[in-house]
Amino acid sequence: MAAKAIDDCMVAVADRLRRAQHVCCLIGAGISAESGIPTFRGPDGFWAGRSAFDLATPEAFARDPETVWRFCLWRRSQLVTKRPNAGHHALVAIERLVPQFTLVTQNVDGLHRAAGSANILELHGNLMVDRCTACALETQAATDGGFETIPICPECRAMMRPGVVWFGEMLSLDAIQKADAAARSCQAMLVVGTSSVVHPAAGLAEMARLHGAFTVEINPEETPLSRIMNMCIRMPAGEALPAIVEAMNSSDRG
Numbered sequence: 403m404a405a406k407a408i409d410d411c412m413v414a415v416a417d418r419l420r421r422a423q424h425v426c427c428l429i430g431a432g433i434s435a436e437s438g439i440p441t442f443r444g445p446d447g448f449w450a451g452r453s454a455f456d457l458a459t460p461e462a463f464a465r466d467p468e469t470v471w472r473f474c475l476w477r478r479s480q481l482v483t484k485r486p487n488a489g490h491h492a493l494v495a496i497e498r499l500v501p502q503f504t505l506v507t508q509n510v511d512g513l514h515r516a517a518g519s520a521n522i523l524e525l526h527g528n529l530m531v532d533r534c535t536a537c538a539l540e541t542q543a544a545t546d547g548g549f550e551t552i553p554i555c556p557e558c559r560a561m562m563r564p565g566v567v568w569f570g571e572m573l574s575l576d577a578i579q580k581a582d583a584a585a586r587s588c589q590a591m592l593v594v595g596t597s598s599v600v601h602p603a604a605g606l607a608e609m610a611r612l613h614g615a616f617t618v619e620i621n622p623e624e625t626p627l628s629r630i631m632n633m634c635i636r637m638p639a640g641e642a643l644p645a646i647v648e649a650m651n652s653s654d655r656g
């Protein structure tokens with residue numbers, strides 16, 4: 403794309419966002435990849451050769467919670483050096499520039515929280531959270547040190563589990579319902595770094611379109627969602643989102 407065309411594109415998106423009462427952003431693994439976090443398709447490195455179904459399912463946890471916990475701590479250890487990138491920070495800026503903002507993320511790395519986003523729906527949970535298997539109390543995970551014992555709930559003494567959605571588990575009903583409501587009520591939706599054709603990404607984007615929202619895809623590659631979008635920006639999130647924020651701020655002054 404020529405520079406002029408990119409500028410026009412950013413101004414058009416910025417204009418839509420500024421006029422929206424409610425902006426909804428649907429975020430996938432692409433933005434995390436830009437922070438150096440690999441897409442989790444299955445165990446690698448130390449855990450290579452083990453099936454994800456032995457390490458990240460309710461059945462595995464029931465059978466062998468210690469191994470599941472060790473795998474979780476290994477994944478956490480991969481995250482501790484990772485930082486939010488320009489895309490995460492731009493999403494925080496957009497949230498502060500619009501009256502209502504809902505960030506729906508499929509990522510479990512907690513980088514949106516680290517960047518400072520406030521209204522976040524984590525559809526697949528958060529790897530950096532421990533959750534009680536009995537009373538559902540959530541605590542922020544300690545990131546120092548290796549495995550000693552399985553964490554115990556400070557309230558009810560039951561076993562804690564990683565706060566992510568495992569393979570074969572339902573997504574949080576509360577998060578799904580809130581994401582659905584946001585998709586119905588928003589006037590603009592940004593779909594960033596996700597190519598998912600399965601629920602909920604495609605469903606939420608289609609829902610937003612059906613209810614009249616202006617939909618924008620930000621992804622370096624064409625995806626199955628591209629055809630239902632009003633506009634597609636073929637750039638990484640870390641470049642496109644800051645440019646949109648800049649255009650929003652310029653139109654504010656102009």
Ligand SMILES: [Zn+2]
Binds near residue numbers: 534535538557559
């Ligand atoms: Zn508990």
